[in-house]
Amino acid sequence: MKMVKNIMSTEIISIDNRASLFDARQLMAKHEIRHLPVIDIENQEFIGLVTQRSAIHEYIQLVNGYGVEQLEKKEKRMPVTTAMIDEVDTVCTEEPLEKVGGYF
Numbered sequence: 001m002k003m004v005k006n007i008m009s010t011e012i013i014s015i016d017n018r019a020s021l022f023d024a025r026q027l028m029a030k031h032e033i034r035h036l037p038v039i040d041i042e043n044q045e046f047i048g049l050v051t052q053r054s055a056i057h058e059y060i061q062l063v064n065g066y067g068v069e070q071l072e073k074k075e076k077r078m079p080v081t082t083a084m085i086d087e088v089d090t091v092c093t094e095e096p097l098e099k100v101g102g103y104f
Contacts, residue, residue, distance in 0.1 A: 004096075006097075012037060022072065024080045034051060037049055054084065059071065
């Protein structure tokens with residue numbers, strides 16, 4: 001029986017919770033990824049996920065509030081946790097794929 005660990009990625013690209021939204025955008029572009037786990041650097045634990053969709057939502061808010069000219073300046077000051085989704089479903093590596101398939 002196949003388990004989650006048999007198909008999961010093991011080289012995870014993540015971001016420090018103290019980083020900016022700009023840093024997250026740069027990292028996602030560099031690695032061509034759409035989801036970025038956010039790690040609490042002090043406790044070394046997963047606290048949420050930044051997605052392209054959640055980041056775009058914040059960019060729209062910034063543009064609406066400050067204009068396109070101020071976007072980069074504002075996103076460099078905005079904490080990545082602002083665009084973070086903190087309620088994320090997770091599964092254990094030892095779970096059978098058959099069992100977790102219903103989650104997705």
